[in-house]
Amino acid sequence: MSESVLKISNVNKTFGGLKALTDINLNIEKGKVHAIIGPNGAGKSTLLNVIIGLLEPDTGEVLFDNKDVIGKQAHEINQMGLVRVFQTPEIFTDLSLLENVMIPALAKRDGSFKFKIFRDLADEKDIMNEAVDILASIGMEDKMHNMSGSMSRGDKRRLELAMCLIQHPKLLLLDEPTAGMARHDTNQTIELLKKIKEGGMTKIIIEHDMHVVFSVADTISVLARGKIIATGTPDEIKGNPIVQEAYLGGGE
Amino acid sequence: MKIEKKRSDLFIMAIFTIVILSMPVWLSPLGANYPDLLQKFAIFGIFAIGYNILFGLTGYLSFGHAIFIGVGSYTAVWSFKLLSMNVLPAIVFGTLFAGIIAALVGYVSLRRSGIYFSILTLAFAQMFYNLAYSVLTPLTNGETGLTIAAGDPRVLDRLFSDVATGGGLPSTELFGISMSGYSGFYFTAVLLILAFFISLKIFNSPFGLKLKAIKSNQHRMKYTGYNTRPYLVTAFIISGMFAGLAGSLMAVTDPLAGAERMQWTASGEVVLMTILGGVGTLYGPLLGVAIIKYLENIFSAVNEATLHGFFSFLPQWLNDTMVVVVSPFVGEGWHLTLGLMFMIVVIFLPGGVTEGFQKIKNRFTKNKEQEKLKQGGE
Ligand SMILES: Nc1ncnc2c1ncn2[C@@H]1O[C@H](COP(=O)(O)OP(=O)(O)OP(=O)(O)O)[C@@H](O)[C@H]1O
Numbered sequence: 047m048s049e050s051v052l053k054i055s056n057v058n059k060t061f062g063g064l065k066a067l068t069d070i071n072l073n074i075e076k077g078k079v080h081a082i083i084g085p086n087g088a089g090k091s092t093l094l095n096v097i098i099g100l101l102e103p104d105t106g107e108v109l110f111d112n113k114d115v116i117g118k119q120a121h122e123i124n125q126m127g128l129v130r131v132f133q134t135p136e137i138f139t140d141l142s143l144l145e146n147v148m149i150p151a152l153a154k155r156d157g158s159f160k161f162k163i164f165r166d167l168a169d170e171k172d173i174m175n176e177a178v179d180i181l182a183s184i185g186m187e188d189k190m191h192n193m194s195g196s197m198s199r200g201d202k203r204r205l206e207l208a209m210c211l212i213q214h215p216k217l218l219l220l221d222e223p224t225a226g227m228a229r230h231d232t233n234q235t236i237e238l239l240k241k242i243k244e245g246g247m248t249k250i251i252i253e254h255d256m257h258v259v260f261s262v263a264d265t266i267s268v269l270a271r272g273k274i275i276a277t278g279t280p281d282e283i284k285g286n287p288i289v290q291e292a293y294l295g296g297g298e
Numbered sequence: 299m300k301i302e303k304k305r306s307d308l309f310i311m312a313i314f315t316i317v318i319l320s321m322p323v324w325l326s327p328l329g330a331n332y333p334d335l336l337q338k339f340a341i342f343g344i345f346a347i348g349y350n351i352l353f354g355l356t357g358y359l360s361f362g363h364a365i366f367i368g369v370g371s372y373t374a375v376w377s378f379k380l381l382s383m384n385v386l387p388a389i390v391f392g393t394l395f396a397g398i399i400a401a402l403v404g405y406v407s408l409r410r411s412g413i414y415f416s417i418l419t420l421a422f423a424q425m426f427y428n429l430a431y432s433v434l435t436p437l438t439n440g441e442t443g444l445t446i447a448a449g450d451p452r453v454l455d456r457l458f459s460d461v462a463t464g465g466g467l468p469s470t471e472l473f474g475i476s477m478s479g480y481s482g483f484y485f486t487a488v489l490l491i492l493a494f495f496i497s498l499k500i501f502n503s504p505f506g507l508k509l510k511a512i513k514s515n516q517h518r519m520k521y522t523g524y525n526t527r528p529y530l531v532t533a534f535i536i537s538g539m540f541a542g543l544a545g546s547l548m549a550v551t552d553p554l555a556g557a558e559r560m561q562w563t564a565s566g567e568v569v570l571m572t573i574l575g576g577v578g579t580l581y582g583p584l585l586g587v588a589i590i591k592y593l594e595n596i597f598s599a600v601n602e603a604t605l606h607g608f609f610s611f612l613p614q615w616l617n618d619t620m621v622v623v624v625s626p627f628v629g630e631g632w633h634l635t636l637g638l639m640f641m642i643v644v645i646f647l648p649g650g651v652t653e654g655f656q657k658i659k660n661r662f663t664k665n666k667e668q669e670k671l672k673q674g675g676e
């Protein structure tokens with residue numbers, strides 16, 4: 047078995063009386079794209095929030111790179127190399143595209159706090175070049191001095207992805223990257239996800255849209271009523287009768 | 299690009315320095331070139347530039363910055379009393395001590411954001427006002443205010459020279475140069491230029507960009523790997539130190555300090571100046587200061603007699619009516635005018651005067667472009 051980046055063991059989480067997560071065990075292998083799917087209310091977002099340290103599980107352990115993530119703050123998680131894309135694109139809408147991608151590049155290089163005012167941003171040539179390159183990879187380099195706030199939702203999502211990718215995360219977490227997107231934007235996002243798959247980055251994708259999942263994932267775990275009911279390759283999952291049933295009977 | 303940038307910084311600083319130092323010349327047609335008013339411009343300029351680093355860049359609206367004005371003033375007066383009438387120790391200690399207090403106030407207030415942050419700073423402002431007004435009377439001399447006296451120790455002065463005992467109160471000086479009149483203005487102007495330079499560096503630095511990003515989306519900043527609180531606390535301390543410097547300079551022009559300087563309305567005034575000029579822009583706050591202080595100077599000097607004179611070309615009955623209508627807005631009523639002006643700006647030009655200029659400029663350049671297009675078509 048290859049090296050695992052994230053190891054989730056025996057995680058349980060209840061909200062009041064509701065068991066949101068039951069005995070979750072999951073290994074995310076290095077270089078793989080791991081999708082987590084499941085009907086509404088299955089516990090996908092809860093699991094994601096546990097992974098990024100936002101929610102503390104009742105029992106169990108989450109080890110990223112052999113380090114405990116539970117109880118860590120958002121910026122510490124990011125600095126460890128665990129980077130997240132939000133369900134609704136979160137970008138700096140009052141800043142230019144270039145500035146939007148320079149900020150995460152600076153965080154990667156300089157850490158969570160640095161006070162240095164006698165060096166101009168314009169002199170940060172390396173960061174600037176990196177930022178222009180990543181914008182070019184999503185086809186936005188000609189718009190780099192525009193404000194990001196007026197872009198379409200699909201473009202915002204792609205910019206946010208670029209902001210995450212410039213940090214070269216060890217593990218990238220995507221919460222429904224195509225939710226609420228028009229068909230055209232969805233396809234563009236899939237293309238981008240496929241492209242970064244070739245880069246060998248480890249990723250977890252939480253997704254509703256089967257089309258997206260089957261086109262980008264190496265491994266799929268199916269979550270239903272807080273339990274993982276199956277884990278396997280896309281083909282295995284497609285043919286699994288339990289999954290079929292959970293999706294038909296377990297929803298809404 | 300790199301070299302261009304460097305040169306433009308230098309260029310901006312050169313122009314700025316010339317504009318500020320030549321104020322006594324180009325303000326004389328406006329009748330605003332006397333040292334007292336010029337010094338007031340410069341002091342409030344420093345205050346507003348500093349305030350803009352917090353409010354303009356991070357979006358955190360503080361109602362407590364008068365605290366640091368007060369702390370700077372009291373510290374400076376104590377420096378005059380205990381150490382020397384030389385203004386250097388006064389402004390250095392005033393700035394540093396304001397920085398320490400700002401660290402405390404900022405550390406606590408920045409546990410919250412948005413309106414809760416503003417309320418916390420307001421609570422601090424009220425607390426410090428009461429401390430100065432009554433609780434700490436031994437340090438602040440309560441409602442009378444802290445002043446210098448002929449019998450003050452002034453250990454440094456006595457160490458280095460035979461201070462003439464007796465005679466009147468000593469006045470503030472910089473190594474023998476009196477700090478009243480134009481020399482006082484030029485001293486303040488140099489500090490204003492320095493303050494502007496620091497602000498320019500912050501605006502152009504990665505640090506400044508990160509502050510703007512916190513204003514834009516703090517949540518994203520955290521998940522991008524930034525510990526946002528130290529950034530905010532640093533910005534708060536810097537702006538507090540600018541306010542402390544401004545406060546100590548007030549004591550340089552007139553060596554006394556009173557609790558009224560700490561009233562929250564004084565914090566409100568700097569908010570008005572920043573918004574009126576253009577919040578978050580490099581020059582906006584200075585424009586705001588210039589406009590408000592200049593108009594204040596004019597309006598508050600007007601009284602009924604001058605109004606009668608002004609409207610003397612009108613028939614008597616109309617003259618009297620006009621005076622009745624206008625007089626609430628002048629003299630003591632100047633704040634009424636200020637309030638109206640502020641409302642008009644916030645409603646019609648939320649980006650302040652700077653935005654107004656930008657709009658005019660855009661219209662102008664657009665017209666030019668259209669003309670060019672037309673000419674090209676012919
Ligand atoms: N903070 C909370 N307090 C109480 N119950 C919660 C909380 N968060 C989630 N739940 C409940 O836990 C269950 C799992 O929710 P979760 O949001 O993880 O589902 P999901 O798989 O992400 O669903 P969706 O596809 O709708 O996003 C749901 O029944 C939900 O109502």
Ligand SMILES: [Mg+2]
Pocket residue numbers: 090091092
């Ligand atoms: Mg969800």
